[in-house]
Amino acid sequence: MSGxxxxxxxxLVESQHMHFDESLRLDCGRELPAYGLTYETYGTLNATASxxxxxxxxxxxxxxxxxxxxxxxxxxxxxxxxIGPGKPLDTNRFFVVCSNNIGGCHGSTGPTSNNPDTxxxxxxxxxxxxxxxxxxxxxxxxxxxxxxxxAAVAGGSLGGMQALQWAIDQPDRVGHAVVIAAAPRxxxxxxxxxxxxxxxxxxDPEFHDGRYAARxxxxxxxxxxxxxxxxITYLSEAAMGAKFGRDRRGSGEGEHGDYGFNYDVEFxxxxxxxxxxxxxxxxxxxxxxxxxxKALDYFDPAADFGGDLERALGSTRSPFFVASFTSDWRxxxxxxxxxxxxxxxxxxxxSYAEIRADHGHDAFLMPVxxxxxxxxxYMARVAEEVGA
Numbered sequence: 001m002s003g004x005x006x007x008x009x010x011x012l013v014e015s016q017h018m019h020f021d022e023s024l025r026l027d028c029g030r031e032l033p034a035y036g037l038t039y040e041t042y043g044t045l046n047a048t049a050s051x052x053x054x055x056x057x058x059x060x061x062x063x064x065x066x067x068x069x070x071x072x073x074x075x076x077x078x079x080x081x082x083i084g085p086g087k088p089l090d091t092n093r094f095f096v097v098c099s100n101n102i103g104g105c106h107g108s109t110g111p112t113s114n115n116p117d118t119x120x121x122x123x124x125x126x127x128x129x130x131x132x133x134x135x136x137x138x139x140x141x142x143x144x145x146x147x148x149x150x151a152a153v154a155g156g157s158l159g160g161m162q163a164l165q166w167a168i169d170q171p172d173r174v175g176h177a178v179v180i181a182a183a184p185r186x187x188x189x190x191x192x193x194x195x196x197x198x199x200x201x202x203x204d205p206e207f208h209d210g211r212y213a214a215r216x217x218x219x220x221x222x223x224x225x226x227x228x229x230x231x232i233t234y235l236s237e238a239a240m241g242a243k244f245g246r247d248r249r250g251s252g253e254g255e256h257g258d259y260g261f262n263y264d265v266e267f268x269x270x271x272x273x274x275x276x277x278x279x280x281x282x283x284x285x286x287x288x289x290x291x292x293x294k295a296l297d298y299f300d301p302a303a304d305f306g307g308d309l310e311r312a313l314g315s316t317r318s319p320f321f322v323a324s325f326t327s328d329w330r331x332x333x334x335x336x337x338x339x340x341x342x343x344x345x346x347x348x349x350x351s352y353a354e355i356r357a358d359h360g361h362d363a364f365l366m367p368v369x370x371x372x373x374x375x376x377x378y379m380a381r382v383a384e385e386v387g388a
Contacts, residue, residue, distance in 0.1 A: 038107025056155035124210025154178035156364035224277035236360035
């Protein structure tokens with residue numbers, strides 16, 4: 001892409017950074033004496049600050065949710081399908097904010113940041129963070145931006161879990177909660193996938209108990225394997241079959257060549273997964289991956305209420321939009337329906353859409369027509385409600 005951008009894109013964007021000198025007490029019992037958040041905004045905040053929407057990112061996401069960082073960039077922000085003029089989060093109507101979570105590795109304070117006590121990167125010494133900790137930091141960012149109440153808090157996957165936590169912890173500051181491809185807690189299978197990914201990282205000889213930065217090294221192989229495993233779980237069997245089948249590199253469909261043993265990249269799906277893993281290593285930090293997957297494992301708002309999700313949601317006041325995808329086996333529709341049932345049992349307003357899509361968990365990132373239509377319809381009502 002050269003100097004022009006699609007008409008439905010927010011176009012060229014810049015990241016911003018806010019430093020907070022006020023200490024932050026974390027759920028783990030430790031304290032950050034100060035911290036910074038990197039974030040981006042799209043659209044214009046109206047005079048009453050009533051049209052602001054907070055977007056929360058997923059496990060490997062960051063603050064760059066839409067638009068392009070330079071005119072030559074080939075890849076836009078991670079939720080480009082849903083943020084921009086005329087899209088569900090219409091930047092002609094909404095002021096959209098997305099921040100990189102603390103513990104991240106894209107500008108916000110995290111393991112790659114310097115520990116003020118040592119002057120060296122935190123590395124493995126960075127404290128454990130939770131979804132509730134992220135809500136606290138985002139609330140302070142809202143204060144800084146002059147936003148007393150979000151028209152909506154939205155996210156997919158781990159971002160959807162943050163939206164759910166926002167509605168529970170900050171009920172007076174959430175106009176609507178948009179929870180997409182999420183769950184009220186992880187299944188044992190999901191925790192198991194995360195643990196295998198963590199062990200791939202920790203077993204890398206260059207991990208050095210998380211202190212690899214001090215040695216000028218990185219656990220590239222372990223992080224690549226973790227990403228490859230994760231990426232498999234984000235796709236459906238149908239999507240992988242349609243995209244790759246059993247095609248081999250350098251051969252047409254149905255041409256299989258020599259069936260002798262070959263441990264090099266041979267099948268197209270192997271090449272794809274290795275590319276995904278290698279490109280991820282270039283942009284992500286291994287300690288951050290460990291932190292984010294643990295925060296995902298620990299998420300369970302019902303745990304503080306004896307496992308009763310209805311009681312956990314009893315403090316919420318906002319209407320909800322919940323969406324799931326039929327081919328998502330990582331966070332299946334049944335998990336979203338559990339949230340919907342608990343909301344209905346507490347007499348909360350909830351709209352639910354189960355979208356037929358073959359993309360697997362990653363469908364929430366895709367321009368699936370039915371998904372965009374129902375998401376747009378819901379957000380159009382939110383815009384009218386706030387006068388946007």
